[in-house]
Amino acid sequence: MLSSFDDFPIHQTSHPVARTGSSDLNHYDRYFFNGYTRDTRLYFAAAMGLYPNRHVADAAFSVVVDGGTADARQINVHASRRAPTDRSEANQVGPIEVEVIEPLSALRIAVEAPEHGIRCDLTFVRRSAPIEEPHFFHQVGQRTVMDSTRMTQFGNWEGWIEVDGVLTDLAPGETLGSRDRSWGIRTVGERGPVGAPVADPQFYWLWAPLNFEGFSTHFDVNEHFDGRRWHDSGFVSLVPTGSGGPEAAEAMRAVDYRIDWRPGTRAPASCEIDMIPYSGEPSSISLEPLFDFHMLGIGYTHPEWGHGVWKGELEVGGDRWELPVSDMTAPQHVHVQTLVRATTSGAVGVHEGLGVLEAFVVGRHDPSGLTGLFDGFDPGQV
Numbered sequence: 001m002l003s004s005f006d007d008f009p010i011h012q013t014s015h016p017v018a019r020t021g022s023s024d025l026n027h028y029d030r031y032f033f034n035g036y037t038r039d040t041r042l043y044f045a046a047a048m049g050l051y052p053n054r055h056v057a058d059a060a061f062s063v064v065v066d067g068g069t070a071d072a073r074q075i076n077v078h079a080s081r082r083a084p085t086d087r088s089e090a091n092q093v094g095p096i097e098v099e100v101i102e103p104l105s106a107l108r109i110a111v112e113a114p115e116h117g118i119r120c121d122l123t124f125v126r127r128s129a130p131i132e133e134p135h136f137f138h139q140v141g142q143r144t145v146m147d148s149t150r151m152t153q154f155g156n157w158e159g160w161i162e163v164d165g166v167l168t169d170l171a172p173g174e175t176l177g178s179r180d181r182s183w184g185i186r187t188v189g190e191r192g193p194v195g196a197p198v199a200d201p202q203f204y205w206l207w208a209p210l211n212f213e214g215f216s217t218h219f220d221v222n223e224h225f226d227g228r229r230w231h232d233s234g235f236v237s238l239v240p241t242g243s244g245g246p247e248a249a250e251a252m253r254a255v256d257y258r259i260d261w262r263p264g265t266r267a268p269a270s271c272e273i274d275m276i277p278y279s280g281e282p283s284s285i286s287l288e289p290l291f292d293f294h295m296l297g298i299g300y301t302h303p304e305w306g307h308g309v310w311k312g313e314l315e316v317g318g319d320r321w322e323l324p325v326s327d328m329t330a331p332q333h334v335h336v337q338t339l340v341r342a343t344t345s346g347a348v349g350v351h352e353g354l355g356v357l358e359a360f361v362v363g364r365h366d367p368s369g370l371t372g373l374f375d376g377f378d379p380g381q382v
Contacts, residue, residue, distance in 0.1 A: 031181060060078045105126045234252030263376070271286075
């Protein structure tokens with residue numbers, strides 16, 4: 001089926017744009033954003049996904065208010081619709097819209113869902129060039145469960161956000177954040193039969209995009225149950241000081257990390273990251289957790305609003321909870337982005353910044369002493 005995008009020279013196959021290069025049901029195309037005020041009083045995240053072979057599109061926006069205090073709470077709005085065939089119509093799902101103002105430079109998010117406590121009009125403006133991470137490819141037995149490209153970019157936010165009728169203006173320079181874009185194949189939608197079991201369920205993921213005054217750092221790692229890595233990367237991006245655009249990020253030769261887990265959970269208690277360049281001395285980054293954002297709020301592991309799940313022609317809903325949650329090992333609460341204060345040392349010098357450490361750890365991980373699917377960390381097992 002032809003669509004408006006077929007009039008642009010963007011084809012990667014011999015078929016119209018609406019037809020994906022793979023017929024895999026798990027083909028996806030996705031936006032993610034996060035933002036946090038420098039005083040950490042407000043944290044927000046957004047996501048929008050298109051799943052052409054499932055004919056589903058969904059989006060979510062989530063806010064943590066008063067994080068780290070006795071009044072902390074997370075408020076979420078979710079939306080799902082039939083996916084449009086024409087990609088020019090794929091930027092809006094119900095009350096949530098993502099607009100590309102200038103590709104790879106400025107994007108706008110608008111949400112109009114007062115019945116669920118959230119309205120906003122926010123613009124993300126780059127403070128780094130986009131970083132193309134090494135390609136993600138992962139198999140379980142003969143089944144490909146991940147085959148995707150992802151880019152990460154750092155930025156500032158401007159605009160306003162309203163939560164439960166309380167309006168907050170975000171002045172330029174007050175709110176930092178990051179975003180990613182990814183596309184390809186990864187597990188989404190309703191779970192179907194996969195044949196004979198070939199391995200115990202397991203996934204280990206750490207991601208730390210961090211913002212400092214003059215630069216940003218990127219770190220990620222995926223590991224098998226025994227600690228062998230199947231993906232990792234590290235980058236340092238300088239914030240432009242002149243009128244020109246940001247320079248390409250410097251890729252690290254290697255990254256390493258040391259992490260401690262909060263007893264009884266799979267959430268980080270502390271973490272140190274080593275950034276090892278191709279030339280020169282390494283730098284280290286120490287992360288101090290401030291509070292958790294539950295990725296459940298934007299659909300990850302959500303029992304009702306999971307990514308790529310068919311819910312009808314158009315459905316909108318919301319939910320909220322107090323923080324911290326009572327059971328951090330409940331399956332829907334294991335995936336977190338922890339807002340962290342970051343301190344550098346080594347070759348890069350001493351700097352303080354903010355960012356997140358995302359942790360999604362399911363199943364056994366021997367180096368951490370984690371056992372079972374969602375069992376919390378037991379210091380006696382290490």
